Amino acid sequence: MLPNLSLYIQSFDATNQEIGWVMASFALGLLGMRPKMAKLTDDIGRKPAMLIGIVVIAIAPLLYLSVQAIPSVILALPILGWSVKSSVVLLAMTRAFHGISIAAFATAYSAAIADMAPIKSRGELIGYMSLASPLGLAFGPAIGGYLEGNFTLAFLAMTALGSIGILCVLAIKEPERPSFDSQEDVAIPKKKRSSSYGAFWSLLFTPPIRVPALILFMVGIAFGSMVAFVPLHTRQLGVPINIGLIYTVSAIASFSIRFLSGKASDQLGRGRFISMGLACYTLAMFTLWLSDSPQMFLLAGAFQGAGSGTLIPIIAALMADRSKPSERGLTFGLCLTGFDLGIALAGPIMGGIADVGSYSLVFALSGCMTLIGLLIFITTSSKDLSHSIRFALNGGRDVYAVK
Structure with a gap:
């Protein structure tokens, strides 16, 4: 779907900013x-949430496809001076x-994997079980690239794959959650845990969660910009490339590195690998900024x-380290909120920048955001500057990990 969606939206005569708004609506x-969903995951079970x-x-x-069957009209908001197509x-x-x-x-899914993972090999198992994501990104966008412009077939293929996924989820069993006894030095304070979901958003700013959520916000901006504007950027430049190949190369790199990074993080610490990931994201965005050939786009991927x-x-392993089994839906949900918000803001803000500037400028700014994220992580990922530097660069222990 990724190679086709922004082009499909553009087929309704949407501007770059409107494309950005639509893409951001996902977040x-x-x-x-x-x-x-975090509450459902912890209170009712992992399987029901996955099924939803x-x-x-x-x-x-199917809903995307149905939009083209509805006549489009202009919706006006005279007070604000706005107008937008109903199709958008x-x-x-x-x-x-x-x-x-x-x-x-x-x-x-993240909570279920963490439930099944032994503490000493948690990063390794989460890395292996997350291999499904790059596999999907390897095959899906590549197929979508070959179906570029044939929106009906591309979206129907997505529905067919989703239907197969429903059968797979129905076939699994609810994972057992390990019992957990700990002292009071737990990631989420006891007072706040007692009303965790009523205080969902306030917990976002607790020390164990706020920095991971903030750097995922920076990454969300970069990822949202890439998904929304790379297909349009290559078309504008006239670069002869199947957009799906960029995502395929990305997925191959992602798949390959997960074999090593998870197990290594169990032995060498989570921090330095998070720093490496942020550095790679920064290189990707700056490479997109300078790209003008298929080879450069593939390198960025x-x-x-x-x-x-x-x-x-x-x-994901870090958040599992910092939470009890009964809190994992909450903890993962809070942390990933940063990523969601980054994607939400990337579309409209970067779309507006693309309208007045260029797609290259969008990727340059995205690279600056992930670079800022790296600096924030190095200096504030632990209880003070010295502990943060050791955790982010030298394998220092995570002071927020559940004992």
């Missing part, structure tokens, strides 16, 4: 449903609905894949 669905997510994945492509509004609503899929599935393959599973 609005994520943000709105993340607290509810995969059902949405199967339904959403419907696409944004569908995109927001689509966001529920990740709010439900990704939170529950490789850097992005290496960054994603290192950063996302290691932060």
Whole structure:
């Protein structure tokens, strides 16, 4: 879907900013449903939440297609001086609905894997189990690239894959959650845990969660910009490349590095690998900024894949380290809220910048954001500057880890 969606939105005569708003609406669905899905994951179970997510994945492509069957009209807001096509509004609503899929599935899946992972090899197992994501990104966008312009076939293929996913989720068993006894030095303070979901957003600013969430916010901006504007950028430059190949190269790099990074983080510490992931994301965005050939775009995809393959599973392991089994849906949901918000803001803000500037400027600014994220992580990832530097660069211990 990734190679086709922004082009599909453009086919409704949407501007760059409107394309950005539609793409960002995905994160609005994520943000709105993340607290509810986190609570569902912890209170009712991992499997029900995963089932909700995969059902949405199967339904959403059909809703995208249905928009083209509805006559488009101009909707005006005279007081604000705004006007927008009804088709763009419907696409944004569908995109927001689509966001529920990740709010439900990704939170529950991450919690389920953490439940099954032994503490000493948690990073390794999370790394292996997250290999499914780059596999999907390897095959899906590549197929989508070959189907570029054939939106009906591309979206129907997505629905078919979602239907297969529903059967797979129905076949699994709810994972058992390990018992857990600890002292009071737990990631989320006891007072706040007692009303965790009523204080969902305030917990976002607790020391164990705020820095991972902030750096994922920076990465979300970069990722959102890449997904929304790389297809349009290559078309504008006239670069002869199948967009799906960029995502395939990214997925291969992500797949390859996950074999090493998870196990290594168990032995050498999470911090240095998170720093490496942020550095790779920064290189990816700056490479996109300078890209003017297929080779450069593919190199950017490789850097992005290496960054994603290192950063996302290691932060998942870090959040598992910092939470009890009964809190993992909450903790993962809180941390990933930063990523959601970054994607939400990337579309409209970077779309506006693209309208008045260029796509290259969008990627340069995205690279600056991830570089700032790296500096923030190095200096504030632990209780003080010296501990932060040791944790981020030298394998120092995580002072917020649950004992």
